[in-house]
Amino acid sequence: MNAWTNAQTIVGADGKPAFVVLPYQEFLNLYREQELIPHAVVQAAILSDATPVKAWREHLRLLQQEVALRLGISQPAYARQENSRKPRPRTLEKIAAALGLTPEQINF
Template sequence: MNAHTQYSRVVGSDGKTHYYLVPVEDFQRLLAHTKQDEQITIPNAVVKLHLLDELSVIAAWRTYLGLTQEEVAHRLNISQAAYCQMEKAKRPRQASRKRVAQALGLDEQQLSF
């Protein structure tokens, strides 16, 4: 393979460009950049549980995911009572939010609204 790579474009029958041919390294760089720019989303049901049902954000997510406090506590390797305190905290510590987010399969930012 040559060190110099030509970028090519594919033009569809409608005259519009549809695809670009790029080196793998450039594609991976662009893909990583795209993932960084993805917006963090929160389902409406979680927002409702938090705002209307007055659950903490952590409790709203747990409820939305159909988990019990005991199940999440088990994932965190802590007691149910200790997890309950995390849910009740008005402003959980960042370290706690990070651990809970990992246990729930979420991005930490999803617990920070």
């Protein structure tokens, strides 16, 4: 791949690449493209028995009210969706979009 990048390679003491530094926005773009799930989200879902939707919302530091506003629904209606163990696929798509995620990221 010969695409231009603003990445900077940092070489270790052994002369081999050890780290890559890149602009934060490029990192976010790569992060979103890869559909990654942060460890903190998985950990919250497992250890706290939170739904993936709730774990993501808390990771993104959003209130239920904020997500409800993005969805155009009431906070209690959103709370029911967030706590559902088997939300409908279309509901997951809408919540994922409201959180800036893909349905695959939110449905693990």
